[in-house]
Amino acid sequence: MERKTQVHAEDGKHDLRITREFDLPLELLFKAYAEPELIEQWMGTKVLKLEAKKFGGWQFETTDPKGNKHGFSGVIHEFTPNQKITRTFEMANTPFGVQLEITEFERLTDDTSKVNMHVVYESIEQRDQVLKLPFATGINWAHNRLQDFMNKLK
Secondary structure, X not given: OOOOOEEEOOOOOXXXXXXXXXXXXXXXXXXXXXXXXXHHHHXXXXXXXXXXXXXXXXXXXXXXXXXXXXXXXXXXXXXXXXXXXXXXXXXXXXOOOOEEEEEEEEEOOOOOEEEEEEEEOOOHHHHHHHHHOOHHHHHHHHHHHHHHHHXXXX
């Protein structure tokens, strides 16, 4: 199966870029990243907190198949509707440090849009550790769920 979400990582750098085109209007794509009830549906996670504004906080929690809970949280530094979300991202109880995520939303046509993510890690080693995980497969799977779920709302 083709991986529609592209992950670009240059050797020796501490960042990566993620791109994905969606068959969704820009406003609908942005809502999928900004509204707690939509995030819970396509990400399969519980939204404990989401203050969708500059200096707002966010906190999500997932439960793995064994019943273990995993927390994710951060601070939103920029929130411009239908354009950009800049936030920190931290996974609780892992060796990974805080990362910076800059997510930009782009209108391609009235019915299609694109997400461009720039993720900056504390170190090259940290980024490379993340890339050894099934990271690219996981984000592609999540984006596929986003597309499928949001199609039902069109």
